[in-house]
Amino acid sequence: xxxxxxxxxxxxxxxxxxxxxxxxxGRTFSSYVMGWFRQAPGKEREFVAAINWSGGMTNYVNSVxxxxxISRDNAKNTVYLQMNSLKPEDTAVYYCAAGSRYGSRxxxxxxxxxxxxxxxxxx
Numbered sequence: 118x119x120x121x122x123x124x125x126x127x128x129x130x131x132x133x134x135x136x137x138x139x140x141x142x143g144r145t146f147s148s149y150v151m152g153w154f155r156q157a158p159g160k161e162r163e164f165v166a167a168i169n170w171s172g173g174m175t176n177y178v179n180s181v182x183x184x185x186x187i188s189r190d191n192a193k194n195t196v197y198l199q200m201n202s203l204k205p206e207d208t209a210v211y212y213c214a215a216g217s218r219y220g221s222r223x224x225x226x227x228x229x230x231x232x233x234x235x236x237x238x239x240x
Contacts, residue, residue, distance in 0.1 A: 119143050119215050119229040126211060126234030129203055133238070137198040139213030139231055147171075147191040150219045152227055153198045155209035155236075162212070164222035166198060174219065181207075203238045210235050 125137040137153070152167040166177045166187040175187050186199040196213055211234050214227035 119145070119149065121213050121215060121229055121231035123211065123213050123231040123234040126236045128237045128239065131203060131205055131238055131240050133203050134199070134201045135203065135236060137200065137211055137213075137234060137236075139196045139198075141194045141196075141215065143194075146194040146215075149215040149229075150217060151187075151189055151196040152214045152216065153187060153196075154212045154214060154224065154227075155207075156212070156233075157209040160209075162224055164224075165211070167219065167222070168196065169219040176220075176222075178222075200236070203236075205238045205240045208236060208238050 120142040121139050123139045129135055153165040154162050155165050156162040164178055168175045168187045168189050172189045184202045189196040213231045215229040216227035218226050
């Protein structure tokens with residue numbers, strides 16, 4: 118069992134930055150692929166970024182490429198999402214998730230989910 122707790126959300130003006138963190142319980146964090154998803158009001162949850170077990174491979178949805186960076190620190194059981202040049206359309210609840218298969222962007226590939234953290238970008 119893995120428990121995930123996100124933090125770092127908030128209100129920011131367009132063009133600003135935020136860094137989200139997600140800390141996992143348990144000693145097997147390094148064996149999981151970690152992903153970030155987001156869900157805006159009235160929309161489906163969508164993939165944002167993922168990172169493999171070692172941190173050597175990452176992938177992003179096109180809309181955040183060049184602006185967001187996912188990273189992980191296995192010694193701290195933590196995955197991060199650095200978000201720069203934020204836009205109003207980035208407003209959503211952001212979730213981190215843990216899964217076993219790298220490369221898929223489906224929510225069904227991820228076994229464990231955090232409770233989410235709200236990110237609001239004002240124009």
